[in-house]
Amino acid sequence: MILHPVDTILSLVLLSVLFSFGSSRLPGLIMVVGFQGIVASIVPLFIGHDMTAGGMIFTLVTLLIRGIIIPMSIYIAIKRVAIRREVEPIIGYHASILCGLGLIVAATYVSRQLNIPSISEYTLLFPTAIALLVTGMFLLIARRNAIAMVLGYIMMENGIYLVGTTFSVRARHIVEFGILLDVLAGVMIMAIILQNIKRTFDDVDTALLRTLKE
Amino acid sequence: MVEIVFLTPFITGIIAFFLPKAIGRQLLVGTGAVHLILSVLIWKNRPEAFFNSYFAVTPEGLLSLLVISLLFFLISIYTISYLKESEIQAENIFTGFMLLFLSTMTMVTLSDHIMVLWIAIEATTLASAPLIYTHRSSASLEATWKYVLICSVGIAMALLGSVFITLSMDIGKVDAPLSFSSLTMVATTLDPMWLKVGFIFILVGYGTKMGLAPMHTWLPDAHSEAPSPASALLSGVLLNCAYLGIFKTNKIMYAAGLGDFSGTILVVFGLMSILAAATFILKQNEYKRMLAYSSIENMGIIAFGTGIGGIAAYGAMICMIHHSLIKSSLFLSSGNILLGYGDRMIKGTGDMVSRMPKTFVAFFGGFAGISGFPPFGIFIGEMFIIVGAFRTGHYVTAGIFIFSLCVIFAGFANQVMKISFDDFNKGDSNKTIQLKEKASMVWPQYILLLTSLILCFFMPDTLYQTIIDAVTAIGGGLK
Numbered sequence: 061m062i063l064h065p066v067d068t069i070l071s072l073v074l075l076s077v078l079f080s081f082g083s084s085r086l087p088g089l090i091m092v093v094g095f096q097g098i099v100a101s102i103v104p105l106f107i108g109h110d111m112t113a114g115g116m117i118f119t120l121v122t123l124l125i126r127g128i129i130i131p132m133s134i135y136i137a138i139k140r141v142a143i144r145r146e147v148e149p150i151i152g153y154h155a156s157i158l159c160g161l162g163l164i165v166a167a168t169y170v171s172r173q174l175n176i177p178s179i180s181e182y183t184l185l186f187p188t189a190i191a192l193l194v195t196g197m198f199l200l201i202a203r204r205n206a207i208a209m210v211l212g213y214i215m216m217e218n219g220i221y222l223v224g225t226t227f228s229v230r231a232r233h234i235v236e237f238g239i240l241l242d243v244l245a246g247v248m249i250m251a252i253i254l255q256n257i258k259r260t261f262d263d264v265d266t267a268l269l270r271t272l273k274e
Numbered sequence: 275m276v277e278i279v280f281l282t283p284f285i286t287g288i289i290a291f292f293l294p295k296a297i298g299r300q301l302l303v304g305t306g307a308v309h310l311i312l313s314v315l316i317w318k319n320r321p322e323a324f325f326n327s328y329f330a331v332t333p334e335g336l337l338s339l340l341v342i343s344l345l346f347f348l349i350s351i352y353t354i355s356y357l358k359e360s361e362i363q364a365e366n367i368f369t370g371f372m373l374l375f376l377s378t379m380t381m382v383t384l385s386d387h388i389m390v391l392w393i394a395i396e397a398t399t400l401a402s403a404p405l406i407y408t409h410r411s412s413a414s415l416e417a418t419w420k421y422v423l424i425c426s427v428g429i430a431m432a433l434l435g436s437v438f439i440t441l442s443m444d445i446g447k448v449d450a451p452l453s454f455s456s457l458t459m460v461a462t463t464l465d466p467m468w469l470k471v472g473f474i475f476i477l478v479g480y481g482t483k484m485g486l487a488p489m490h491t492w493l494p495d496a497h498s499e500a501p502s503p504a505s506a507l508l509s510g511v512l513l514n515c516a517y518l519g520i521f522k523t524n525k526i527m528y529a530a531g532l533g534d535f536s537g538t539i540l541v542v543f544g545l546m547s548i549l550a551a552a553t554f555i556l557k558q559n560e561y562k563r564m565l566a567y568s569s570i571e572n573m574g575i576i577a578f579g580t581g582i583g584g585i586a587a588y589g590a591m592i593c594m595i596h597h598s599l600i601k602s603s604l605f606l607s608s609g610n611i612l613l614g615y616g617d618r619m620i621k622g623t624g625d626m627v628s629r630m631p632k633t634f635v636a637f638f639g640g641f642a643g644i645s646g647f648p649p650f651g652i653f654i655g656e657m658f659i660i661v662g663a664f665r666t667g668h669y670v671t672a673g674i675f676i677f678s679l680c681v682i683f684a685g686f687a688n689q690v691m692k693i694s695f696d697d698f699n700k701g702d703s704n705k706t707i708q709l710k711e712k713a714s715m716v717w718p719q720y721i722l723l724l725t726s727l728i729l730c731f732f733m734p735d736t737l738y739q740t741i742i743d744a745v746t747a748i749g750g751g752l753k
Contacts, residue, residue: 142692177445179421193434200427207425216430235389242396246426249403253419261410268417272495 063183066106066211070184071179073099074164077191080215081160082153084146086138090131093211093218097126100218103254107182118233125240126221129246130214135242137251138207141258148265152203159198167191179226189226192219202221206257211248216242276331277322279312279339280380287373291366305373306347309380313343317736323384325339327451330386332519337591341598342511347377348718349510352606353503359613360396362501368408374401375507384514386453388436389520392429395483397424398512401715403506406496417492417499419628424492437456438711439526439621441465450510452635454522458747461529469527473536475484476523477543483516486543486572486577487550494554497566498618503610505562509569510602514594517576524580525575525747533583533749540581545674547574552678555676556685560618562608564689565601571682572597572652579659580748587750588661590657591741596643596651596726603722604640608634610716611693620689624696629725632711633695636719643726645683650723651730654665 083089089220101122105115149156164187171186179185192215199212225236254264261268285303290298317336323328323329345449353372360369385391399422407418436468440452445465449457457464482489499503527536551571558564572593579590615623626634643650656679699705707716720734730736745751 098685172530176441197427200423206419213426213430216427220434220437221385223434224440235387236395238393239389242393242400246396246422249400249422250426253403253407253415253422255406256415259416266419269419271342271413272416272420272499 064181066176066182067102067184069099070188073185073188074191077188077195078157078160079147079233081156081214084149084153086147086205087135087213089092089136089147090138091209093214094127094131096215096218097130098123100192100222102220103125103185105142107179107185107226114233121237122240125257126139126218127185128211130244133248133251134207134214137254141255143265146205147208148204149202150204156198156202161200163194164191167194172231182226185226185247189222190217192216195219204266206254207268209266210247210254213250214243214247228238276316276321276329276384277325278375279309279316279561280384280411282308282312282377283373283380284377287370290370293366293369293674298355298366302350302353302369302372303347305376305515306350309376310347313339315599315669317469323386323416324516327453328387328390329384329560330455331384332386332455333740334463334518334524334591334747335383335385335623336740336745337595339380341514341595342376342379342383344517345510345598345602345722346507348721349503349506349606350569352506352609352718355712356501356503356609356613359709359715360501360688363409363410367404370405371401371468372507375405375504376663377401377570379511379515383520384476386455386495387455388439388452388457388510391454391522393465394478395432395519395658396429398427398515399429399567402504402508402512405508406500408501408504409499411499414499417495420492421496423656424489424575428482429480430479431482432476435472435475435477435523438468438475439464439523442468442472457526457530461505461526462531463528466530468534469530470532473523473527473532473595474539477520477536477539478703480516480519481543481577484520484577485516485547486515487547487570487574487575490546490547490550490570490572493599494566497569497605498560498562502612505565505608506602506605508596509566509605513569513573515600517573517594521744521748523527523578537581537583538633540577541668541671542581544574544576544578544581545671545678547577547684548569548675548678550574550749552605552681552685555682558685558689559609559620560603561620561689561693562618562624564620564686565604565608568682568686569601571678572644574673575656575659579655579662580750582659582662582668583749584666585750586659586666587748587753588747588752589662591655591659591745591750593642593652593655594657594727596655599722599729599737600640600643600650600652600725601721603636606715606719606722607637607640608707608713609742611637620692621695624698625693630697630709630711636716636723638690638694639723640719641686642722645686646648646679649727649730651726652729682726 080092166185167190196212196216299706378401381394442465446463485493551567555567576590646656
């Protein structure tokens with residue numbers, strides 16, 4: 061089997077997924093999310109879709125938002141509130157990395173079974189997308205730090221974007237753009253809430269957000 | 275040009291951010307009135323959308339649109355008095371986001387494209403988050419955080435589900451626009467496996483937003499921490515918007531011959547929600563949270579009815595309309611209680627029957643309505659659902675359904691009796707009611723309840739026909 065150039069980039073993403081499982085510091089995690097965002101916005105360009113001027117501009121805008129604006133806004137949010145830079149794990153780092161390895165194996169196995177025709181030539185595409193999605197969810201569940209949770213959400217969205225843009229040519233650019241704007245606005249609102257959480261509780265540990273129940 | 279109906283509140287919403295208090299309040303009611311007129315015109319004329327690949331006028335959308343419009347207009351009248359009585363910092367932000375919220379919800383009702391519907395539903399989350407944080411307390415911050423995070427993650431699942439539906443088109447080699455109406459027409463050629471996967475993801479995704487258990491955890495927090503007019507909107511109409519997403523996908527499933535599959539899942543989620551509500555409503559000590567759990571219950575009832583199909587699907591539609599009318603009136607009344615007693619716990623209230631008689635009438639009437647007493651509409655809706663369940667042989671599920679309704683009624687009644695008739699002072703005679711019951715703070719509730727009452731006895735032909743048109747597409751009807 062010949063490795064497609066897209067697969068080479070995607071293998072880096074898979075490595076970054078492993079890194080994010082073991083990462084204890086927020087700035088590193090933000091870099092990883094930014095890298096994944098950049099790859100997620102470039103990959104559709106390689107996958108045989110129309111190379112029109114509009115498509116190029118769209119890719120550039122996506123790149124700008126996913127790769128730069130979203131990670132930067134989170135970075136600014138942690139700078140401004142100058143919080144502790146650890147992710148406060150519920151599940152430890154070693155166990156997390158083990159989970160990550162298991163996840164990548166499982167994702168590869170599952171995508172082999174599914175056999176989706178439109179992307180069958182790109183061996184790593186579907187496993188990477190699944191890995192991004194599940195890693196995002198893992199960070200949401202297994203980290204108490206609110207910023208790590210937001211990063212998990214962004215990672216999930218990157219995974220869905222990777223699936224969405226490569227599965228089908230149908231989703232038109234204008235609609236994709238709408239989705240992008242929604243995610244951007246969502247992250248902005250989350251960043252604002254983060255600052256308010258910091259101001260109110262003097263920390264972003266979500267264990268403090270436990271007063272409302274039942 | 276149906277788009278004008280959501281563009282109007284969008285523009286006025288943005289303007290409202292820059293206006294002083296007094297004018298902003300007028301703008302809120304003014305926009306509500308214009309929106310109502312536009313909605314009625316759309317109902318009568320059923321025009322084509324300008325961007326007809328993205329938007330369309332559908333019967334289920336029309337029903338929700340009219341409910342949203344009527345509710346928003348009445349709630350905006352209440353809001354003016356509410357804002358005068360309570361201190362809200364940055365009122366222009368509140369009114370601005372109320373209008374943006376209206377705009378995004380209207381967009382949901384008119385969306386026909388799968389992805390546009392997703393964009394609109396996510397936009398409702400973003401537009402309503404600042405409303406929940408209006409009081410700027412640590413509890414409301416927590417509620418907002420949970421709301422934004424849980425709903426965003428949930429709705430991301432729905433996006434994935436939508437992507438899977440496009441995949442089912444690819445595999446089935448279908449070339450049609452990615453809109454609900456065209457997919458319903460070509461449903462049989464779609465790949466059934468991916469369609470099923472897509473439906474499950476969409477149900478979990480929009481179900482999170484609709485408040486189906488076990489994804490409901492954000493709902494009681496958000497609905498109890500938001501200011502009452504916003505709670506009334508969240509509970510009365512936002513949940514319907516999320517339901518609309520599930521309903522439209524279910525239409526495709528039914529057309530593809532997978533109605534049994536989707537129906538069973540809906541029944542399971544519906545029953546789980548009703549049971550969850552029954553468990554938690556019994557020991558509630560806050561009245562707004564109690565109302566929020568009742569919303570979860572009603573969303574469960576609606577999902578249950580839709581899943582059973584046939585006459586029960588008709589009942590579910592009836593329940594949806596009447597739940598909106600009655601629950602929003604209850605939340606508005608709870609706003610009066612909060613302003614009057616200054617306490618959100620049930621034990622801080624009491625003796626409402628003599629202290630706040632007008633609010634008592636509205637609250638008690640709403641309680642009777644929401645628990646399914648005749649002559650309010652929910653009674654008819656639940657009746658249809660139970661009859662439908664027995665007719666299709668769902669004896670056990672119908673039994674659980676009826677049992678849970680009884681438990682919820684008992685829990686609800688217990689708390690309402692405490693609020694209404696318990697001794698208020700309890701040894702401390704200095705406590706007084708801090709609210710004068712102005713007409714504009716009780717009449718919106720009366721009108722909502724009266725509408726429910728009238729619709730129960732006399733349903734206009736056009737309304738009846740629209741409901742039938744909507745439910746026929748998922749195999750429902752009065753047969």
